[in-house]
Amino acid sequence: MPELTDPDLLRSIAEISRIQAVPRILETVAHITGSRFTAIARVTETTWTACATHDTLGFGLVPGGQLVLETTICDEIRQSATAVVFAHASQHPIYSTHHTPRIYGLESYASIPIFRPDGRFFGTLCAIDSAPASFDEVHILRSMELLAELVGTYLDTEDRLAQAQTDLSQAHRVADLRDQFIAVLGHDLRSPLQSIAVAAEALEMDATSERQQRLLGHIASGVVRMEGLIEDVLDFARGRLGGGIPILLTRTDTLGTALQAVVAEVIASRGRADIDVVMQIEGEVVCDPNRLAQLLANLLTNAAQHGDPSTAIALRACATADGLTMTVSNGGHIPENRLADIFSPFSREKGELPRPGLGLGIYIASEIARSHDGTLSVDSTPQTGTCFTFQMPVLAAP
Known part of the structure; x- marks a missing residue:
């Protein structure tokens, strides 16, 4: 089997694998239908890809395994958005002559479309077996629709969680950049401030009028205040970026x-x-x-x-x-x-x-x-x- 490389399909498999309830859902479908192979498949316009499987039949498909789309009934389900359930293909008025049961040797089959809460089609929840089943088709249809809806809800939750993680990561990057900017700004403000302080001291030596002394006093007090603000900014940056304010014991x-x-x-x-x-x-x-x-x-x-x-x-x-x-x-x-x-x-x-x-x-x-x-x-x-x-x-x- 060629290695799967399509990023969209790989992302879908990863989404399903993160849903902890999927193995139990597939086991439940196997139990209520009596089927020995159950799966969640991602179905697109061109591909059928297994995202999760429960196989005691020996069908041989694992996550990432693919079937030719045209050989499956899932392509019809994708186009019609309608479930397909039958317990005995060879006695069914439609599927006794359908190519899919003949190609894969199927007798019992149930496949329910999976939709995300926003209405987008994801794929199908499937159950197949080579032996006829004795289940009630209406009961199986309702039960599997509920489980398919549950999978769709889980997918929406995964989407929201992934988006939240992306937003959180972006917020952390922005916060780090902001703190680094504050640290650099605080550090670089020291040099021009020191120049202002030195110039003010030099002018004070030559100041003769009371007004000049008063203005230079304002400059000096402003420098002291700015020095305190810069030290606060640098301490803030050290606390945020350096794991705490450094001390000398x-x-x-x-x-x-x-x-x-x-x-x-x-x-x-x-x-x-x-x-x-x-x-x-x-x-x-x-x-x-x-x-x-x-x-x-x-x-x-x-x-x-x-x-x-x-x-x-x-x-x-x-x-x-x-x-x-x-x-x-x-x-x-x-x-x-x-x-x-x-x-x-x-x-x-x-x-x-x-x-x-x-x-x-x-x-x-x-x-x-x-x-x-x-x-x-x-x-x-x-x-x-x-x-x-x-x-x-x-x-x-x-």
Whole structure:
């Protein structure tokens, strides 16, 4: 038998092979008809191809096997969209002289057209035997029509699944390209920004008027802000493309000092002097202190921006032999429907008023926590406010 190479037929065989119920369907057809050969065939204008078979007759056809279309009754079924069922060919008024039973030595035969739900003809569900059968033709017709309809439904499900997988794969490719673009853009923006910063510093040395000093101050603050945005973009890209934000673990006994400096910076930049701080960090901690400082800065900035200004922000940090825990609480409340997405990038509610930043702060904080084998969680109710909790275990020394 020549090897089948037609891609459309190979695709049809693959579709049928993926339907787990097909073997049971063919066994059921064999049982109710008493036939020793049952098959699902793909029938086109030019070919008859077996897609799945159940053979105890020794007919010899396997998936991919083909019959000459003109020698089969299935070509007539394709053209008329009508089933053919007979139990005793040699006594049948029509099929006693038909060429198909004579060519293949058939006495009992049942073949039902298979249609996809959109009406396209696929092929046939067949049952044949060289011996006469004693089945009730009407009963067999109704039973096999139901099974053929089931196969058609399965084919539609396979089509939808294949399309969904294609769409998902395309979405992943687009997402990867987008993340790579963001990473390249963030990296390439650094050079011109550095040039702007250097030029602003040079001009500041020669500035004489108050207006020049003020404008250069705006440029300098804009550069600092853009540097922060670019770092956020790069951290986002690292988290998406590199399996997490990279950290440099060190054994440090100055983590408390670094965190206190972050508190001072947020007070100065956000005008929130009501940050209540309790720290109990003594001895050495194995961590990336710069990244943990960034995590805390993001949490405190988020609390200052989104919290109730009439309620103080509370920071609690404690390092023990079991690990490090930090909590940042404020008087704000995050609605229940937003909590599930709070750690997703760009997680801002539609219609929310514009705010500084890209909406990446909490996402980056959660990635820093993950890079430390830790967790960042949130709890928020109207009564107690919002509390972000960072916990990390004792890490091995670098």
